Amino acid sequence: MQIHRLCLAALSAFAVGQPVVAQTRDLHAHEHGHVTLQVAVDGESVEMILEAPGADIVGFEHSAETDEQKAAVQEAMADLADPMALFILPEAAGCTGEAAEVELHQEGDHNAFEVEYSLTCTDPAALTEIETRFFELYPSVEEIEVEYATPAGQGAGELEPGEALPLPTS
Amino acid sequence: MxxxxxxxxxxxxxxxxxxxxxxxxxxxxxxxxxxxxxxxxxxxxxxxxxxSTISGTDLIVGGRSGGVQLMLYSVFRIGNATNDISWESVEDIVALDDVDWIVPLSLGDSHRGYRVVATADAYFERYRYGRGLSLEIEQGARFDDLFDVVLGAEVARALDYEIGDRIVIAHGLGAAGLVRHDDLPFTVSGILARTGTPADHSLHISLEAMTAIHVDWASGARAAHTTPAEVLRARAAEGDLAPNSVTALLVGTTSRIAVFRTARAINEYPEEPLLAVLPGVALQELWSVVxxxxxxxxxxxxxxxxxxxxxxxxxxxxxxxxxxxxxxxxxxxxxxxxxxxxxxxxxxxxxxxxxxxxxxxxxxxxxxxxxxxxxxxxxxxxxxxxxxxxxxxxxxxxxxxxxxxxxxxxxxxxxxxxxxxxxxx
Structure with a gap:
């Protein structure tokens, strides 16, 4: 009973001390070799969000310390920024996209690259598949999990080396 | 030749x-x-x-669990939620820039083995199945009175109910209905046309009605003296019966481009651990199992x-x-x-x-x-x-x-x- 009270007291003290941020120990699942890509198609605009663990892109997952590591991060950011070099979309769709902003998030001992690409396609109906050169650039990546939302519906699939992932079109 | x-x-x-x-x-x-x-x-x-069980909904939101589980309890009405969503969080989600509409769903009660779904009027407009088909009322009308219930086609057929019949909802999901809200019976106001979706097997009531039948249950069991239906109706009219929490939300976004951004905003919502999934993605995940x-x-x-x-x-x-x-x-x-x-x-x-x-x-x-x-x-x-x-x-x-x-x-x-x-x- 005594202990019980103590616990309650401690809990309420904690609650009073931390009223706003409820989830201070909320960590994201983290898996090496596992990259996610989200593709949304609406009208002529195509938006893609890519998330990749730092271990696969630059080979380390702590924050860059040496000059060498900093250079590696700079290089990776430049490589990841260009959607047209990273992804292969059907020629007929006529997609163009400018260099995107690459962010590097550090969460504890892990880091992750995150990129948001905005593309414009003259004929989005021709966007029947997507392929990537990611595996050639970063060999330790094993799978890219893709989620998509297109006019024909939502769905998920996996990008594999040398294989295009079909996208539903209406 | x-x-x-x-x-x-x-x-x-x-x-x-x-x-x-x-x-x-x-x-x-x-x-x-x-x-x-x-x-x-x-x-x-x-x-x-x-x-095509669900279409036209961009995101489904629930307490943090797994996408498949959220899909199962919110859309297929199989299994139970681990956590509800507090109404404050619902209000925050509605306030997100890219959120166009929401349909709250509150689950947990049943009637003779069929699930009771408490929801808002918007459910009948927003819930779509197949190639964008919406629910149609075959007989009667939607909820008008606080204690109106709209039946799915299969419920009406299997239990042989007609418009005007009075039914009692059981507290919880026991098929035997050990504890029943028999002090507050509902009247069948409408019967839905058959859809081939889980809506056929559901009874639909308003969120306020769900709150109303639980007003006297604050201690976990029904109080000795219960609040009469007339008092509850008056309280509902004053807007006093807003829910404290709901089980899941169907969410529509302003554009398809905004879907992933909105999902992320909800998944990283700091006040409460929530989960937003794309129904199409969760359906595919579920299909890979079944x-x-x-x-x-x-x-x-x-x-x-x-x-x-x-x-x-x-x-x-x-x-x-x-x-x-x-x-x-x-x-x-x-x-x-x-x-x-x-x-x-x-x-x-x-x-x-x-x-x-x-x-x-x-x-x-x-x-x-x-x-x-x-x-x-x-x-x-x-x-x-x-x-x-x-x-x-x-x-x-x-x-x-x-x-x-x-x-x-x-x-x-x-x-x-x-x-x-x-x-x-």
């Missing part, structure tokens, strides 16, 4: 002389074709009906096709023994071995073609009838036309029959003149 005609007459006469055996082989091919097409149609129909049955069906249809072809070859080989004489006579009349072999190949292909066509026509004729029944009973939508895949497999049957005909043809080619005539038959 005349030679071809002669050959055709020979094939025809030879087939006619063995019409019973040959029509049985064609029948076997026809039955296999029917089986293959039916299995194939059920298979694609099952996936399409499953995938889809084993689909793959088993695909295996069955492959076996069916194989059986048809093997049966055809076996029959041709078996009759070959009896036809030694016929072949010998043909050879004696001057037919070259190649012609005799050709006759057998043509015969094999012809029998398969007739069998496939009979099977195909039977299925095409039966699909509309069976389809109507399946839609009414199981909500399964059968594809009507012939898919490319089906056409390919069917022509595959005919082609493999022609190829399989080569084996008896080769044997016939080797049967010498003396073989058949010398036998003394």
């Amino acid at each position: 005349t030679r071809l005609r002669l050959l055709a007459r020979l094939v025809g006469a030879s087939l006619w002389s063995r019409r019973l055996a040959i029509s049985l082989v064609a029948l076997a091919v026809a039955v296999s074709t029917i089986l293959f097409l039916s299995v194939e149609r059920l298979r694609t129909g099952a996936w399409e009906s499953f995938a 889809g084993t049955a689909e793959r088993a069906l695909a295996a069955v249809s492959a076996m069916v096709v194989l059986t048809a072809v093997v049966g055809l070859v076996a029959t041709l080989l078996a009759t070959l023994e009896q036809r030694r004489r016929e072949i010998a006579v043909l050879r004696a009349l001057g037919a070259r071995p190649g012609i005799v072999a050709g006759l057998l190949v043509v015969e094999s292909g012809l029998v398969a073609l007739v069998g496939v066509l009979v099977g195909l026509l039977t299925v095409l004729a039966a699909t509309p009838v069976a389809g109507a029944w399946l839609r009414a009973t199981y909500g399964l939508d059968l594809p009507v036309g012939l898919s490319l895949r089906e056409a390919l497999v069917l022509s595959g049957i005919v082609v493999s029959a022609v190829l399989a005909g080569l084996l008896p043809a080769w044997r016939a080619y080797r049967i010498g003149l003396s073989d058949g005539l010398g036998g003394g038959g």
Whole structure:
């Protein structure tokens, strides 16, 4: 009973001390070799969000310390920024996209690259598949999990080396 | 030309002389074709009906668990939520820039084994299934009074309810309904048209009604003196019965581009651990679990096709023994071995073609009838036309029959003149 009270007291003290941020120990699942890509198609605009663990892109997952590591991060950011070099979309769709902003998030001992690409396609109906050169650039990546939302519906699939992932079109 | 005609007459006469055996082989091919097409149609129909259980909703939001689980309890009404969403969080989600509309769902009570879904009026407008179909009220109207309930088609049919019937909702999900809200009965105000979705198996009440029947349950069991229905109606009119929490939300975003951004905002919402999933993605994930049955069906249809072809070859080989004489006579009349072999190949292909066509026509004729029944009973939508895949497999049957005909043809080619005539038959 005594202990019980103590616990309650401690809990309420904690609650009073931390009223706003409820989830201070909320960590994201983290898996090496596992990259996610989200593709949304609406009208002529195509938006893609890519998330990749730092271990696969630059080979380390702590924050860059040496000059060498900093250079590696700079290089990776430049490589990841260009959607047209990273992804292969059907020629007929006529997609163009400018260099995107690459962010590097550090969460504890892990880091992750995150990129948001905005593309414009003259004929989005021709966007029947997507392929990537990611595996050639970063060999330790094993799978890219893709989620998509297109006019024909939502769905998920996996990008594999040398294989295009079909996208539903209406 | 005349030679071809002669050959055709020979094939025809030879087939006619063995019409019973040959029509049985064609029948076997026809039955296999029917089986293959039916299995194939059920298979694609099952996936399409499953995938179209919910459409038009961009995100489903619930307490943090897994996407499949959230999908199961919020849409399929199977299993239970681990956590509810507090109403404050719902208000924050509504306030997100990219959120266009929400439909709250509150689950947890039941009526004679059927789930009760408490929701807002928007449910009837926003919930879509199939290719954007919305729920239709077949009889009566939506909730007007606080204690109105709208029944799914299957609930009304199975329990034989009509508009105006009074029903009591059970607290919790026990089929026996041990603890019941019998002090506050509901009146059936409307019955939904059949959809083939879990809505058929649900009872729909308003969120306020859900709060109202639990007003006296603050301690976990019903208080001795309960609040009368009239008092609750008055409180509802004053807006006093807003829910504290809901089980799940259907969310529509302003644009498709905003879907992933909104999902992220909800998944990273700091005040409460929430989960937002794309229903299309969760459905696919769920299908990969239950889809084993689909793959088993695909295996069955492959076996069916194989059986048809093997049966055809076996029959041709078996009759070959009896036809030694016929072949010998043909050879004696001057037919070259190649012609005799050709006759057998043509015969094999012809029998398969007739069998496939009979099977195909039977299925095409039966699909509309069976389809109507399946839609009414199981909500399964059968594809009507012939898919490319089906056409390919069917022509595959005919082609493999022609190829399989080569084996008896080769044997016939080797049967010498003396073989058949010398036998003394």
